[in-house]
Amino acid sequence: MKYVFATFTKTGNLRYISHLDLQRAFTRLLLRTGLPIKFSEGFNPHPKLMFAQPLSLFQESVCEVAEFRFEDDCPAEAETLARLQAQSPEGMTFTKVEYSEKKLPPCKAAEYTLTFETALDVEAFQALFAGEMPVVKKTKTREETVDIAPLITEKSFAKTEKGVALRCVLPCGNEYLNPSYIEQFLGDKVTDMRVMREKLMF
Amino acid sequence: MNTEKYAHLLKHVEKPGRYVGGELNSEYKDPATVDLNLCFCFPDTYEIGMSNLGMRILVGCLNQMDGVYCQRSYAPWPDMEAQLLQNDLPLYALETGEPLCDFDALLFTLQYELCYTNVLNMIRLSGLPMYAKDRTGEMPLIIAGGPCSYNPEPLADFVDIFSIGEGEEALCELAELIRTCKKEGVSKEELLYRASRLEGFYVPSLYNVTYNEDGTLASFTPRREGVPATVRKRIITDMDKVYFPEKSPMPYLDVVHDRVMMEVTRGCIRGCRFCQAGMIYRPYRDKSPEGINACAMASIGHTGYSEISLTSLSISDYPRLPELVDKLLAWTEEQKVGLSLPSQRIDAFYEELMEKVMSVRKSGLTFAPEAGTQRLRDVINKNIAEDDILVACEKAFDGGRNSLKLYFMNGLPTERDEDIVGIAELAQKIVDLFYAKKRKGRGVTVTVSVSCFVPKPFTPFQWEAQNDFRELERKQKLLRDHITSRKIDYKYHDAKVSRLEAVFAKGDRRLGKALAYAVEKGQKFDAWDEFFSYENWMSYFADTGIDPAFYANRVMGETELLPWDFIGIGVTKRFLLSEKHKAEAETTTPDCRTKCSACGANTLCGGKGCSAHPVKEN
Incomplete structure (x- = not known):
C-alpha cells in the first residue's frame, strides 16, 4: 500500500465551492480515473481521502495537496498524474504526484x-x-x-x-x-x- | 462562466456554488456561432433542479443537435434575487453567464403546481414582461412542459408554447421549427401558428374560451383554421432508442438526488385512481436490461457516482427486474457501487430481491398502502390486501430491519372516519408484529406519513372536490388521537398547502391574474415552508376576484367541459368516467397485465398495441 500525494489548483469558480463539496467531487474524480484506489473497510466502503489544509469558501489556491492510498499494484507517478488530470473539472489542474510509504506530515x-x-x-x-x-x-x-x-x-x-x-x-x-x-x-x-x-x- | 461581473454579489449569498456553473460534463458551445440559443429553466433551487432526470435528458437531447445550444438556469434563492435586483443585473444562464433575456427561447419544466410563481418570477428577473401578449418577437419565447402542463391553463396567459407529453423528440422538432422561423424572419404570430400545428404543442393564445354564468367552461375553440381542437400528447415508442444522458453535469453542491438515475420504465400498469402519473404516462413501456446495463455502466464511468437508483413508477412491475439486477450486480459489487430500488409495491418476491441488492448498502423500506381499510383501498384501486402488507413487514423484520415507512392519504373520495382510524390500527398491527417474536436491536419505528388527497386532472377522481382544509385538519387530529404507541412516528402534510395545490391543479386560465398579482406582491417558492403563506394567497384570490373553493372544493359535473379536456393523453374521458363509477361502487379494476381495460392509451402506439405484456410465459 502506498500513500499518494497529489498537488492541484483550486482556482476560478472553484472558489465558490466549499471544502466539503470539494471532498465529494474529489472522491468522484478518483473513482472516474479507474486507478487502484484503496477503499476503507467496513459497511460503507469509500476511498480514504485527506487534504493537507482545508481551503475556505471564496479562496483560491495553486498548491492544494490531497492524500489518498493505492493498492500495491499501481502505475508510475507520471501516469497517475495524467489520469487525474484527464478527469479534473474546470479550475482544477494537477501539478504533481508523489508516492510515499508514510502519511503526509502536518502542514505548518x-x-x-x-x-x-x-x-x-x-x-x-x-x-x-x-x-x-x-x-x-x-x-x-x-x-x-x-x-x-x-x-x-x-x-x-x-x-x-x-x-x-x-x-x-x-x-x-x-x-x-x-x-x-x-x-x-x-x-x-x-x-x-x-x-x-x-x-x-x- | 466568467463570474467577474457577479463576484461582488456572490460574496453575499448563502450558497454561491448555485450560481456559477462550471460543473464537470457541462456543455460548452459558442453562443455567437450557433443558430439557436436555448436556456432550460428550472423553477426551483439548483439542488432540486439538478436532481431532476427529465431536465438532464432534455438538455442533453437538445445539445446533441448541431447549431443548437441549450444552457441551464435555476430559480435564484431570495438572497441572490435581492443581490441581482440591487445591482440591476438580470438572471443569467450558468454555462456562459448570458442574460436570459438574450436567448431565443426559455424552456420551463413544470414539476409541481407550487412552482408557478417561480416561473413568473424568473421571467420577471430576466427583465421580460410576464404576459405573453406583452413580449415581442425580439424577446425569448417562453416554452413550458412537464407533468403540470397536462393542465396548462393557469399559466396560459404567460407561456407562448406548451409541450405536451414526452419531450425527447418533440422538443428537437420544435427547436428545428424555431430555427427555421428565425432564418426566414417570420413574425412571432406566424411562428406560434406553425408551432400549434406540430403534434404535441399547445399555443394558448390561439384558443378562445367562454364561460357559463355559473363560472363553468362553456366553450374552448381554436381561433384559426388549422389549429387543432385537441392537442395530443407525444410519447416515445421505443425506450431502447431514446437518448439517455450518460455524461451530464456533476453538481458540486449536495443536491437532493445525487446518484445515477436509471430510467427503467415509463407508465404504470396499476391504475390507482388518485394517481395522475399512472394515467398521463400510459401506455406502459420499458427498456431492455441490456440497454439499461450499458447506460448504467457508461454513466458510472462518466460521473464517478457510487450509487445507481433504478427509477420507475413501480419498479417491481418490471418483468425483467431479476435479470436486470443480476446484470448490474455482476459489476457494481466489485466497483463498490450501490443499487437502490425506490417506488415499491409490497410483495414477497420483491423483498428477496431487496436483500440481494442491499448487500452493498442497506436503506430504509417504504410501503404505500395509501388507505387504512380494505374498502377504501378498493375505492382507490390500490390492489393490496392487509395480509400482503403484514407478510411483507414480517419478512422485512425477519431480514433484520427495524424501521419502516408507510405512506397514506387522507381526504380520499368516500372516506369515513373508520378509514382514518384504520390507518392507526394497521400501523399498530405492524408494531405488534415486530414484538410478537424475540428480536435483536433497539425496537421498531413505524413512520406513518399522511398526505392530503389532491384531485388531479386526467384521473378518475378529476371530478372530485377536495375536502375542506378544516375537515382535513380534523381528520389529521383524529388520526393523532388514535395513535397510542410511541413506536409510531406520525407525520402529515399541511392541509393548506394541499388546498393551494388543488386550486392550481384543477384551475383554468382565469387564475392567471391571481398568479401575476401574487408575483408582483413578492410571492415565490410556495413549495417552501418559509415562504408559503395561506393568508397571503387568500388575499391575492380575494383581491383578484377568484373563489378558490370553485376550483378546489366543487364537485365537477360528469358532462361539464373541463379546462383540460382539449388535451389528448390517450386514456379516454369515457374510461376515466367508468373508473369513477367503479370507485363509487367500491369495485376494483385489474392491472393492465392481468387484463386490458381498454383505457385508450394503446392508440398512441401506432396500432401495435400496448407493451404491458405478461410477467411470465407459463
Missing part, C-alpha cells in the same frame, strides 16, 4: 497573496500592519480577542490596479490563521479581498 504554514481593493496607497496600507491587530475570534464555545499581528510573517506589499497586494506567510495547524481575519481587522478600509494560497509548508 501557508504562503498567500492577498489582493485588496482599497483607496489607500501602499504606505498607508502597510502602516495598518505595524502595530497590534486585534480581532475577535469565534470558536464553537467562546469568543476571544486575539492580536493577529505576530502571526503574519514575511510580509511584502505591492501596488496593484485597484489597491494593494500583500504576500505573507500565515500559520497552519493549531495556530491556523484564516486570511479572512485580516479582512475583518481592516474593516471598511478595504472593499474586497481576494485570497490566493501560493504554497504549503510542511
Whole structure:
C-alpha cells in the first residue's frame, strides 16, 4: 500500500465551492480515473481521502495537496498524474504526484497573496500592519480577542490596479490563521479581498 | 462562466456554488456561432433542479443537435434575487453567464403546481414582461412542459408554447421549427401558428374560451383554421432508442438526488385512481436490461457516482427486474457501487430481491398502502390486501430491519372516519408484529406519513372536490388521537398547502391574474415552508376576484367541459368516467397485465398495441 500525494489548483469558480463539496467531487474524480484506489473497510466502503489544509469558501489556491492510498499494484507517478488530470473539472489542474510509504506530515504554514481593493496607497496600507491587530475570534464555545499581528510573517506589499497586494506567510495547524481575519481587522478600509494560497509548508 | 461581473454579489449569498456553473460534463458551445440559443429553466433551487432526470435528458437531447445550444438556469434563492435586483443585473444562464433575456427561447419544466410563481418570477428577473401578449418577437419565447402542463391553463396567459407529453423528440422538432422561423424572419404570430400545428404543442393564445354564468367552461375553440381542437400528447415508442444522458453535469453542491438515475420504465400498469402519473404516462413501456446495463455502466464511468437508483413508477412491475439486477450486480459489487430500488409495491418476491441488492448498502423500506381499510383501498384501486402488507413487514423484520415507512392519504373520495382510524390500527398491527417474536436491536419505528388527497386532472377522481382544509385538519387530529404507541412516528402534510395545490391543479386560465398579482406582491417558492403563506394567497384570490373553493372544493359535473379536456393523453374521458363509477361502487379494476381495460392509451402506439405484456410465459 502506498500513500499518494497529489498537488492541484483550486482556482476560478472553484472558489465558490466549499471544502466539503470539494471532498465529494474529489472522491468522484478518483473513482472516474479507474486507478487502484484503496477503499476503507467496513459497511460503507469509500476511498480514504485527506487534504493537507482545508481551503475556505471564496479562496483560491495553486498548491492544494490531497492524500489518498493505492493498492500495491499501481502505475508510475507520471501516469497517475495524467489520469487525474484527464478527469479534473474546470479550475482544477494537477501539478504533481508523489508516492510515499508514510502519511503526509502536518502542514505548518501557508504562503498567500492577498489582493485588496482599497483607496489607500501602499504606505498607508502597510502602516495598518505595524502595530497590534486585534480581532475577535469565534470558536464553537467562546469568543476571544486575539492580536493577529505576530502571526503574519514575511510580509511584502505591492501596488496593484485597484489597491494593494500583500504576500505573507500565515500559520497552519493549531495556530491556523484564516486570511479572512485580516479582512475583518481592516474593516471598511478595504472593499474586497481576494485570497490566493501560493504554497504549503510542511 | 466568467463570474467577474457577479463576484461582488456572490460574496453575499448563502450558497454561491448555485450560481456559477462550471460543473464537470457541462456543455460548452459558442453562443455567437450557433443558430439557436436555448436556456432550460428550472423553477426551483439548483439542488432540486439538478436532481431532476427529465431536465438532464432534455438538455442533453437538445445539445446533441448541431447549431443548437441549450444552457441551464435555476430559480435564484431570495438572497441572490435581492443581490441581482440591487445591482440591476438580470438572471443569467450558468454555462456562459448570458442574460436570459438574450436567448431565443426559455424552456420551463413544470414539476409541481407550487412552482408557478417561480416561473413568473424568473421571467420577471430576466427583465421580460410576464404576459405573453406583452413580449415581442425580439424577446425569448417562453416554452413550458412537464407533468403540470397536462393542465396548462393557469399559466396560459404567460407561456407562448406548451409541450405536451414526452419531450425527447418533440422538443428537437420544435427547436428545428424555431430555427427555421428565425432564418426566414417570420413574425412571432406566424411562428406560434406553425408551432400549434406540430403534434404535441399547445399555443394558448390561439384558443378562445367562454364561460357559463355559473363560472363553468362553456366553450374552448381554436381561433384559426388549422389549429387543432385537441392537442395530443407525444410519447416515445421505443425506450431502447431514446437518448439517455450518460455524461451530464456533476453538481458540486449536495443536491437532493445525487446518484445515477436509471430510467427503467415509463407508465404504470396499476391504475390507482388518485394517481395522475399512472394515467398521463400510459401506455406502459420499458427498456431492455441490456440497454439499461450499458447506460448504467457508461454513466458510472462518466460521473464517478457510487450509487445507481433504478427509477420507475413501480419498479417491481418490471418483468425483467431479476435479470436486470443480476446484470448490474455482476459489476457494481466489485466497483463498490450501490443499487437502490425506490417506488415499491409490497410483495414477497420483491423483498428477496431487496436483500440481494442491499448487500452493498442497506436503506430504509417504504410501503404505500395509501388507505387504512380494505374498502377504501378498493375505492382507490390500490390492489393490496392487509395480509400482503403484514407478510411483507414480517419478512422485512425477519431480514433484520427495524424501521419502516408507510405512506397514506387522507381526504380520499368516500372516506369515513373508520378509514382514518384504520390507518392507526394497521400501523399498530405492524408494531405488534415486530414484538410478537424475540428480536435483536433497539425496537421498531413505524413512520406513518399522511398526505392530503389532491384531485388531479386526467384521473378518475378529476371530478372530485377536495375536502375542506378544516375537515382535513380534523381528520389529521383524529388520526393523532388514535395513535397510542410511541413506536409510531406520525407525520402529515399541511392541509393548506394541499388546498393551494388543488386550486392550481384543477384551475383554468382565469387564475392567471391571481398568479401575476401574487408575483408582483413578492410571492415565490410556495413549495417552501418559509415562504408559503395561506393568508397571503387568500388575499391575492380575494383581491383578484377568484373563489378558490370553485376550483378546489366543487364537485365537477360528469358532462361539464373541463379546462383540460382539449388535451389528448390517450386514456379516454369515457374510461376515466367508468373508473369513477367503479370507485363509487367500491369495485376494483385489474392491472393492465392481468387484463386490458381498454383505457385508450394503446392508440398512441401506432396500432401495435400496448407493451404491458405478461410477467411470465407459463
